[in-house]
Amino acid sequence: MSPSKIRFSELVGEQTRAEIFATVLTAGPISRTQLAQRLGLVPSSVTRMLPPLLEHGYLREADATAPQGRGRPQKMLHVNPDKHIVVGMKIGPAQVSGVVTDMAANVLARDEEPIADCTPRTALSAAAALTGRLLSKAPEAADRVLGLGVGVSGHVDSAAGVCRYSALLDWNKVDVAGPLQEATGLPVVVNNDVNTLVVAERWFGEGRDVDSFAVVTVGPGIGCGLLLNGSLFSGATGLAGELGHVPLDPAGPMCSCGRRGCLEALAGDRAVLRHLQDGGFACASIGEAITLARSGTDAARNVALAAFTEAGTALGRGLAGMCNLLNLQKIILAGEGAVAHDLFGPALTQALEAHAFSTAARDCRIHVDPVQHDLWARGAACLVIRDTVGATLS
Amino acid sequence: MSPSKIRFSELVGEQTRAEIFATVLTAGPISRTQLAQRLGLVPSSVTRMLPPLLEHGYLREADATAPQGRGRPQKMLHVNPDKHIVVGMKIGPAQVSGVVTDMAANVLARDEEPIADCTPRTALSAAAALTGRLLSKAPEAADRVLGLGVGVSGHVDSAAGVCRYSALLDWNKVDVAGPLQEATGLPVVVNNDVNTLVVAERWFGEGRDVDSFAVVTVGPGIGCGLLLNGSLFSGATGLAGELGHVPLDPAGPMCSCGRRGCLEALAGDRAVLRHLQDGGFACASIGEAITLARSGTDAARNVALAAFTEAGTALGRGLAGMCNLLNLQKIILAGEGAVAHDLFGPALTQALEAHAFSTAARDCRIHVDPVQHDLWARGAACLVIRDTVGATLS
DNA sequence: CTCTTTTTCTTGCGTCAAGAAAGAAAACTT
DNA sequence: AAGTTTTCTTTCTTGACGCAAGAAAAAGAG
Numbered sequence: 001m002s003p004s005k006i007r008f009s010e011l012v013g014e015q016t017r018a019e020i021f022a023t024v025l026t027a028g029p030i031s032r033t034q035l036a037q038r039l040g041l042v043p044s045s046v047t048r049m050l051p052p053l054l055e056h057g058y059l060r061e062a063d064a065t066a067p068q069g070r071g072r073p074q075k076m077l078h079v080n081p082d083k084h085i086v087v088g089m090k091i092g093p094a095q096v097s098g099v100v101t102d103m104a105a106n107v108l109a110r111d112e113e114p115i116a117d118c119t120p121r122t123a124l125s126a127a128a129a130l131t132g133r134l135l136s137k138a139p140e141a142a143d144r145v146l147g148l149g150v151g152v153s154g155h156v157d158s159a160a161g162v163c164r165y166s167a168l169l170d171w172n173k174v175d176v177a178g179p180l181q182e183a184t185g186l187p188v189v190v191n192n193d194v195n196t197l198v199v200a201e202r203w204f205g206e207g208r209d210v211d212s213f214a215v216v217t218v219g220p221g222i223g224c225g226l227l228l229n230g231s232l233f234s235g236a237t238g239l240a241g242e243l244g245h246v247p248l249d250p251a252g253p254m255c256s257c258g259r260r261g262c263l264e265a266l267a268g269d270r271a272v273l274r275h276l277q278d279g280g281f282a283c284a285s286i287g288e289a290i291t292l293a294r295s296g297t298d299a300a301r302n303v304a305l306a307a308f309t310e311a312g313t314a315l316g317r318g319l320a321g322m323c324n325l326l327n328l329q330k331i332i333l334a335g336e337g338a339v340a341h342d343l344f345g346p347a348l349t350q351a352l353e354a355h356a357f358s359t360a361a362r363d364c365r366i367h368v369d370p371v372q373h374d375l376w377a378r379g380a381a382c383l384v385i386r387d388t389v390g391a392t393l394s
Numbered sequence: 395m396s397p398s399k400i401r402f403s404e405l406v407g408e409q410t411r412a413e414i415f416a417t418v419l420t421a422g423p424i425s426r427t428q429l430a431q432r433l434g435l436v437p438s439s440v441t442r443m444l445p446p447l448l449e450h451g452y453l454r455e456a457d458a459t460a461p462q463g464r465g466r467p468q469k470m471l472h473v474n475p476d477k478h479i480v481v482g483m484k485i486g487p488a489q490v491s492g493v494v495t496d497m498a499a500n501v502l503a504r505d506e507e508p509i510a511d512c513t514p515r516t517a518l519s520a521a522a523a524l525t526g527r528l529l530s531k532a533p534e535a536a537d538r539v540l541g542l543g544v545g546v547s548g549h550v551d552s553a554a555g556v557c558r559y560s561a562l563l564d565w566n567k568v569d570v571a572g573p574l575q576e577a578t579g580l581p582v583v584v585n586n587d588v589n590t591l592v593v594a595e596r597w598f599g600e601g602r603d604v605d606s607f608a609v610v611t612v613g614p615g616i617g618c619g620l621l622l623n624g625s626l627f628s629g630a631t632g633l634a635g636e637l638g639h640v641p642l643d644p645a646g647p648m649c650s651c652g653r654r655g656c657l658e659a660l661a662g663d664r665a666v667l668r669h670l671q672d673g674g675f676a677c678a679s680i681g682e683a684i685t686l687a688r689s690g691t692d693a694a695r696n697v698a699l700a701a702f703t704e705a706g707t708a709l710g711r712g713l714a715g716m717c718n719l720l721n722l723q724k725i726i727l728a729g730e731g732a733v734a735h736d737l738f739g740p741a742l743t744q745a746l747e748a749h750a751f752s753t754a755a756r757d758c759r760i761h762v763d764p765v766q767h768d769l770w771a772r773g774a775a776c777l778v779i780r781d782t783v784g785a786t787l788s
Numbered sequence: 789c790t791c792t793t794t795t796t797c798t799t800g801c802g803t804c805a806a807g808a809a810a811g812a813a814a815a816c817t818t
Numbered sequence: 819a820a821g822t823t824t825t826c827t828t829t830c831t832t833g834a835c836g837c838a839a840g841a842a843a844a845a846g847a848g
Contacts, residue, residue, distance in 0.1 A: 016834080033796060045835050047798060070845040071795025155752065212630045224719070228622065235721025236606045245751035246715035250643055250707075259749055313644075321640035325618070325716060327629020355653055357639040358549065410805080427825060439806050441827060464816040465824025791848080798841070808831080817822070 016041070017049050021058060021389040024077050025104065026208050029062055031074035050077075057083035058103060058389060079104045085138050086388075087131055087186070088381025090151040090193055091176075093118045093168055096126045099377040100138040103146075103385060105204050107374050109137035120174040128183035146388045148186045149380035150176055151193035153223070155239055158191040164238075168221070189383045194225035194241060195232055196379030197334055202227055203382050206332050206367045213330040214322060216243060218315070218337030219286075220269045228326065244268070246318055266314030267344075269337065272307045279303035290340050305343065312344030316351025323364045324357045334369040341368045410435070411443050415452060415783040418471050419498065420602045423456055425468035444471075451477035452497060452783060473498045479532050480782075481525055481580070482775025484545040484587055485570075487512045487562055490520045493771040494532040497540075497779060499598050501768050503531035514568040522577035540782045542580045543774035544570055545587035547617070549633055552585045558632075562615070583777045588619035588635060589626055590773030591728055596621055597776050600726050600761045607724040608716060610637060612709070612731030613680075616658045622720065638662070640712055660708030661738075663731065666701045673697035684734050699737065706738030710745025717758045718751045728763040735762045 016039070023038055024030055032050070036043040053059045060080035068074060081102040089098035097112035113130045115122050131148055154166025161177020163169075177188040191199075197215045201207035207215075211230045217223040222244035226233040234240050244264035245257055252261025253274065265271055269286040276283050276292070281300045283289040293304035319331055333341065349366065356362040369375065410433070417432055418424055426444070430437040447453045454474035462468060475496035483492035491506035507524045509516050525542055548560025555571020557563075571582040585593075591609045595601035601609075605624045611617040616638035620627040628634050638658035639651055646655025647668065659665055663680040670677050670686070675694045677683040687698035713725055727735065743760065750756040763769065 031796075042836055043797065044799080044837085048835080068844080069795085070793075070843095072797065072841090072843045074796065210630070226719075228627065233622065233720075236604070236723045237721060239752045240719065240721040242718035242721075242751045245718050245749070247642065247711040247749045248644075248715075250711070251645060257751060262749075317641040317644070321642075321715060322719060324636035324639050325620075325634065325719065326627075327631060327634040327636075329630045355639070355641045355656075357636045357651060358633050425825075436807055437826065438808085438828080442806080462815080463824085464814095464822075466812090466814045466826065468825065789848100791846100793846075794844090796842080796844105798839105800839085801837085803834100803836085805834085806832090808829100810827105810829085812827070813825080815823085815825100818820085 016045070017053060018386075018389050020046065020049055021053060021079075022203065022386075024059055025079050026203060029076035029078040031076055033074070035077070053389075081106065084144055084146045084388075085135075086146045086149065086381045086384045087134055088149045088151075088196070088377040088379065088384065089127055089130065090196070090376040090380060091118075091123050091127060091169070092153075096123060096130050097374075097377055098127075098130050098134050099374045099381060100134045101378060101381040105200070105378055105382055105385065107378060108139060109134055110374055110377070111137065118169045118171075120171055120176075123169070124176065124179045125183070128180060131180075131184045131186070145186055147384040148180060148184055148188045149196065149383035150180065150188060150190045151196040151376055151380040151383075152176060152190060153193045155237075156190055156192045156195075157238055158189070158195075158234075161188060161190045163190070187384070187388075189380075189387050191380075191383055192225070192234075192238070192241075193376055193379075194223040195234070196376060196383055197332075198225035198227050198232055198379075199382045199386060200375065200379035201332055201369075202232075203386070204378075206330060206369070210329040212326065212328050213332060214243075214319075214326075214328055215332045215334055216315075216319065217335030218267070218333060218340075219335040222264045222268055222315075222318075223335065224322075226326070243318060243322060246321060248314060248317055248321075263314060263318040267311040267318070271314070272311050275307035275310060276304060279307070286337070286340075290343065293340075293343050308340060308343035309347040312347030313351040315344065316348040316353075317355050319348070319366075320352045320355030320357075323352070324355075327358075328364050330365045330367060332367045332369055334375060338368050410439070411447060412780075412783050414440065414443055415447060415473075416597065416780075418453055419473050420597060423470035423472040425470055427468070429471070447783075475500065478538055478540045479529075480540045480543065480775045480778045481528055482543045482545075482590070482771040482773065482778070483521055483524065484590070484770040484774060485512075485517050485521060485563070486547075490517060490524050491768075491771055492521075492524050492528050493768045493775060494528045495772060495775040499594070499772055499776050499779065501772060502533060503528055504768055504771070505531065512563045512565075514565060514570075514573075517563070518570065518573045519577070522574060525574075525578045525580070539580055541778040542574060542578055542582045543590065543777035544574065544582060544584045545590040545770055545774040545777075546570060546584060547587045549631075550584055550586045550589075551632055552583070552589075552628075555582060555584045557584070581778070581782075583774075583781050585774075585777055586619070586628075586632070586635075587770055587773075588617040589628070590770060590777055591726075592619035592621050592626055592773075593776045593780060594769060594773030595726055595763075596626075597780070598772075600724060600763070604723040606720065606722050607726060608635075608637075608713075608720075608722055609726045609728055610709075610713065611729030612661070612727060612734075613729040614663045616662055616709075616712075617729065618716075620720070637712060637716060640715060642708060642711055642715075657708060657712040661705040661712070665708070666705050669701035669704060670698060673701070680731070680734070684737065687734075687737050702734060702737035703741040706741030707745040709738065710742040710747075711749050713742070713760075714746045714749030714751075717746070718749075721752075722758050724759045724761060726761045726763055728769065732762055 032046045036046045057080050062076040081104050084103050095112050095114045099107045100109040113126045115126045152163045153168045155164040163171050163174045176190045180188045207213050212228045215225045224241040224243035245262045249261035253265050255262035255265035281303050292300050426440045430440045451474050456470040475498050489506050489508045493501045494503045507520045509520045546557045547562045549558040557565050557568045570584045574582045601607050606622045609619045618635040618637035639656045643655035647659045649656035649659035675697050686694050
């Protein structure tokens, strides 16, 4: 038998093109040669893969005027931001908020639509209406709208475009992609809302340089999206990431899910509020609690700080468990609750370091995402970009 | 631009061959057509990939005598057990135990070598000696010894063949593959011991039909190996699976790692023994505790059962957390402690069901592996088979 | 000002994977 | 004996990609 050649790259076709696009996206303007090096390809392969990307207008060659030393000048490639736009959207219980972005996920316009109730009917027609409004705000330079990405909390079957179940929205087997596709005429991509954040962080944020990280959202609930070995991890049936209901304390308070001592019951907004109430400083909202902790009377501040500290400790223990199990390189804290990071952060870090088992788990970096109002919707837009470039190259 | 075809299969070359071998291995005697269907290939591709596998003697065509209805008779393919043999080995603190298996991982011979201490020097020379003894026991029909698989507890860098750190053996950056390769002249594959179990279960055991499962070993410590999306998950630096040190109870007992309330401190052997001692029925070993729980006096049995129940509850809570996070389809309980399943099982199941969040997590099946003495070593042998067929096809 | 050097990109060729389609083998049915 | 049915094989084509040689374009040397 003749010794067969080994194929160094494990990429094939479409996938290679998607990789090229992603690399151009994340590694800024980049030359063909550099691309080849990064992807473990020979330069000619890069050249060969490019025409479709350039013809579609996904990528563009820079005008290249800077002096580059001797040799043939590099033609830098970068994402062509003007040609295509994308709509991203998050369906929440009280409103639908969305953005229009270009192909580099820069936000071009934003808008939102409050909804009276969150029945599928109301929410989806609001989403369709919002899409129209957003597109009318977008620059007309755009040649073509690539699609609509939607983030929904709960259990989403993204292949089918269906929300199987959402506790927050009280949805049960709701077809999201179908109606929206019908109403807007756009390709629709649906996924879990936290997963949209994972994609956004992976492509444009803190996840660019690591291959396994978690995005943990802190707020009324605790959400978690995972990127393992470089790809989104959804579990066997798309339900992975229920960090909020990891049991942490057999003697803990009751959780909304009916069990005792879930992380969410120890570190969610309600836990903080309960703690404050017990201390005699009841607050109506978590925002109020944060204000109290930052600028209340001394007595109130102590109670509030203790409440956040306790939440931070619980969160740190939960994250430590996850790190021990998954050996993550980074944890990105996001969600509304991240603004209170100054209050719960120290306790979190301490608990995490105390319970992180091995050196590697201790090396797991924590990153707090600056509060970005559009982050969710932007993530949803990323879904479309990913799907488009990963699949639609004709 | 012409519409490009989509490549349905994501397999390429070597990988396809490895898939074919694995499918033949796990799906018994199977025809080319069936193989093609399973792997999403067209029959001709299967035919094309086979010659190297057949020539190497990894696979063989059955003599096919059974009547098969009309049509050209299928030529069933099966693993050729006789041609190659493999050595698998587990290095433990008190002995090295190993097996010789055929290519279907059937155990042909077993042996073990006690070691006085577990310094790398002692352990590795014992392993080399044991390899020699095992091979002399093996049938000489074997054409060729494919390699030596070694399972070591702790943090293993399998690519380098090095044990980075093992608490159990008190090893630090010990080169395992090098010396053994030198001493035995065989290709050596090293991995974490629990990971060898994962591979074994995936190929020959309870993991055959699921794509994401965990193997959890119960004993002095709690170990865990993960198979996610069909492939072994080792985390960013090979440290994933530290289930034993997931924090579960802030008020729990101290763990050997110095933290409080780790799963291992709540459900490991020592937890059971401590509970018994507190109840006034001190035992020297876990075996004694099991005997006590099964056939002691009523008072002793109550205490012992309570101890196991508590451990089972803690384990159930830990597993529930893992399920919630990873949406596993199955959890396989193994290790020495699995024999006590009748004692802690009910509590485990109850706690798991109580804390498993979503329907999918609740659907996660628990399987208790019947105590198999060679399971670890057999798993190590599987490593070699996997690596060989996955990589060495020339 | 021309020639060389250097770096980058492109073109042509060979190989391998894998689908498509048609043909060959081997059994059963009529 | 001829047809039917299922399985396996052969041949052809497309596409990905490495390899190697060549073309492009700029800086530096003589």
